[in-house]
Amino acid sequence: MSADPHPWARTLEGLHAQAWARLGRGVHDRHATARHPTLATVSAEGRPQARTVVLRGVERGSATLQVYTDLQSAKVAELRASPFAAVHVWDSGAHLQIRLQAEVTILSGVASAAIWAQLPQHGRSAYGSAPAPGAPVPAALDYSKTPDPSAFAILSLAVTEVDLLHLGTDHRRARFRRASGWSGEWLVP
Ligand SMILES: Cc1cc2nc3c(=O)[nH]c(=O)nc-3n(C[C@H](O)[C@H](O)[C@H](O)COP(=O)(O)O)c2cc1C
Known part of the structure; x- marks a missing residue:
């Protein structure tokens, strides 16, 4: 029998640590899957809006992520009205789905x-x-891009909940909440 390639998935702490490590890799390695998570917000009409972003910062200690964006973009207006976001990563190398809920400061x-x-x-x-x-715009290229510091915004995402699904030989799912001190619990996948 071959060795388990993902022994970290067997414990709550191992799974949780692996998720943060994979997110951290996204910041430093442009080829890592977590480089390009999907960031979801809610529109003023209550409709979900999802888009790809680049992960610019990850800090496990404070459970925060950073994303850079244009202050004039729709997502900023949405977050001003409702500061809640979800982040999604499917890391196929780790067979790990990472779903985060966060409160966002602009x-x-x-x-x-x-x-x-x-x-x-x-x-x-x-x-x-x-x-x-x-x-x-009337035609596809009828716009100009001029670097503008007043248009630059950092989205600081304070993660409130982490939901992890590992698809190994066995399937395991766990949830970790800031409000519970990140202690974690197993869920049915
Ligand atoms: C690979 C890739 C990376 C992207 N990275 C960012 C990013 O870091 N920040 C950002 O605001 N938009 C990024 N975008 C563009 C967004 O997906 C989106 O089109 C844009 O921000 C407008 O979204 P909004 O109208 O919902 O605000 C990226 C798109 C792709 C395809």
């Missing part, structure tokens, strides 16, 4: 200036457009 202006100062020039062009992201 940092801009002085609060995002230090990070803006560190961004390479080519990275800045994603923030600042005329007209604003999502605006209708």
Whole structure:
């Protein structure tokens, strides 16, 4: 019999630690699956909205993630109205689905200036457009991108719940909640 490739999935702490390690890899390795999670918000009409983002920061100690975005984008308006988001990653290498719930703080202006100062020039062009992201235009390329520090926002996601599904020889699912000190519990997959 071959050795279990994912022994970490057998314990709650092992599973939880693996999820944060995989998320952390997404920040530092552009080829990691968690580099591009799906971020879901809720529109003013109560409809789910999901889009791909780049994971820019992960800190397990505070259970927070960071995403950079354009302050004029629809997701920012949605988060101002309802500061709740979900994040989804399917890490096929680890056979692990990571689902997070989070409360989001929008940092801009002085609060995002230090990070803006560190961004390479080519990275800045994603923030600042005329007209604003999502605006209708007569032709596909009828817009301009001009790096604009006042359009740069950091979404700081304080994770409140982690739901993990591991599809190994056996299937295991567990949930961890900030409100329970991240102690974790097994769920039926
Ligand atoms: C690979 C990839 C990475 C992306 N990364 C980001 C990102 O880090 N931040 C961001 O705001 N949009 C990012 N986008 C664009 C979003 O998916 C989305 O189209 C855009 O932010 C507008 O979304 P909204 O109208 O819901 O705000 C990325 C798209 C792709 C395909």
